Amino acid sequence: MDIFIQCFSAFIGCFGFSFIFRIHKNIRFAIIGAIVGTLGWVIYLATFSIHNKFIQTFIAMLCISLLSEMLARICKVPATIFIIIGCFPLVPGSGIYYTMLYAVQGLNNMFIESFLETLGISFSIAFAILISSTLIQVYKRIKTKDFASIE
Amino acid sequence: MNDLEILDLINEIGYLLLKHGAEIYRVEESLKRMCQGFGFENIEIFAIPSYYTISLTLHDGTPYQSSKRSRVNHFHLDHLYELNCLVRKISNQEIKKEDIQKEIKKIKSQPLNLHLILIGYIVSSAMFCIFFGGGIMEMIVSGGIGFILYYFIYLMERLNINSIVRTLLSSIVLSTIAILCHKMHIIANQQSIITGTLMLLVPGIAITNSLRDIIGGDYVSGLSRMIEAILVAVSIAIGVGIMMMILGGA
Structure with a gap:
């Protein structure tokens, strides 16, 4: 039940963000983006058995950006629209909070731990986007047989 | 329609793409494809997040050079989609030259629906509060914070305050309200509210776009966006930290 509530709130939350980023007319893109974001969170939860937040985030973000x-390609829109909306459930917002909380409370070990965790999650998101964009570029090159020349 | 009028329209499209938050490689590629569609030669385009320059040779052999500056960039995904469609039509020469002007006018004349943005602020902060484990009371309070933040950010955007100070002040406001509500025993779970409303300020998009720029080989624009993202994230953390220190929340 908890998981259902989380996924539902992630969906509506992402949908709300699409209004902030000014998708006011093409609501179908907002819905698709929100579904992508929710799926990302489902994948994050489904890979729980790995017990490693970084790998979980990486896999989820890789799925989000490939999707x-x-x-x-199907809807003929820039992929950024879906990635921007879909990445929100994975963004380490709570990491920032706990990092500052421990810093203020003077719990230095916990502070460094959560700081590194926040940084690591950000890096996994970044790395996933890096890998997926490169994969898509390579796929496009192979499909159109437009290989770069080596000089 | 002569060459210069067409180039004016192309420049307008490039400016709008840049202003509404397209990735740099998209701006460069769109401009290049449109110019190629009209048969210009020696096309060279260079863009960074706030500026682009374009130089080419006209049909009669005269060199042409122009540049555009866009200081304040705002995400507007609706426009990005419409401009993308327009660029595709122009580069495939599926559109008459006279219609381009009409299309641009149509895109520019759409009024911004501020009410929907306000709804977005309220709904997303309330829902992300639940996402991070809040209850009904927390949801209502964080929806209220979203409402206040919208007007706060709107005011600061009108005053043209830079994004780092804006984020710092916004995070101070949201954590003040959350901690005070917690002190007055309105809410039990302060963490869910702060993290939920922080999502409105977190620079997830800036990081995403900067990486996509870096992959495209645009290290200058990628780094400048990356630095912006890092500074915004640090200012969020400082704002929350200051208020937790002053009000002693935990």
Whole structure:
């Protein structure tokens, strides 16, 4: 039940963010983006058995961005639209909070631990986007047989 | 329609793309494709997040050079989609030259629906509060914080305050309200509210876009966006930290 509530709130939350980023007319993109974001969170929860937040985030973000790129090809829109909306459930907002909380309370060990965790999650998100964009680029090159020349 | 009028329209499209938060490689590629669609030669384009320059040779052999500056960039995904469609039509030459002007006018004349943005602030802060484990009371309070933050950010955008100070002040406001509500025993779970409303300020998009720029080989724009993202994240943390220190929340 908890998981259901989380996924539902992630969906509506992402949908709300699409209003902030000014998707006011093409609501279907907002819905697709929110579904992508929710799926990302489901994947994050489904890979719980790994017990490693970084790898979980990496896999989820990789799925989000690959899915976004595919949907972007189908709907003929820039892939950023879906990635921007879909990445929100994975962004380490609570990491920032706990880092500051421990810093203020003077719990230095906990502070460094949560600081490194926040940084690590950000890096996993970044790395996932890096990998997926490169994969898509390579796929495009192979499909159009447009290989770069080596000089 | 002569060459210069067409180039004016192309410049307008490039400016709008840059202003509404397209990635740098998209701006460069769109401009290049449109110019190629009209058969110009020696096209060179360089763009960074707040500026681009374009130089080419006209049909009669005269060199042409122009540049555009866009200081304040705002995400507007609706426009990004419409501009993308327009660029595709122009580069495939599926659109008459006279219609381009009409299309641009149509895109520019759409009024901004501020009410929907306000709803977005309220809904997303309330829902992300639940996402981070809040209850009904927490949801209502964080929806209220979203409402206040919208007007606070709106005011600061009108005053043209830079994004780092804006984020710092916003995070101070949101953590003040959350901690005070916790002190007055309105809410039990202060963490869910602060993290939920922080999502409105977190620079997830800036990080995403900066990485996509870096992958495209635009290290200058990628780094400048990355630095912006890091500074914004640090200012969020400082704002929350200051208020926790002053009000002694935990």
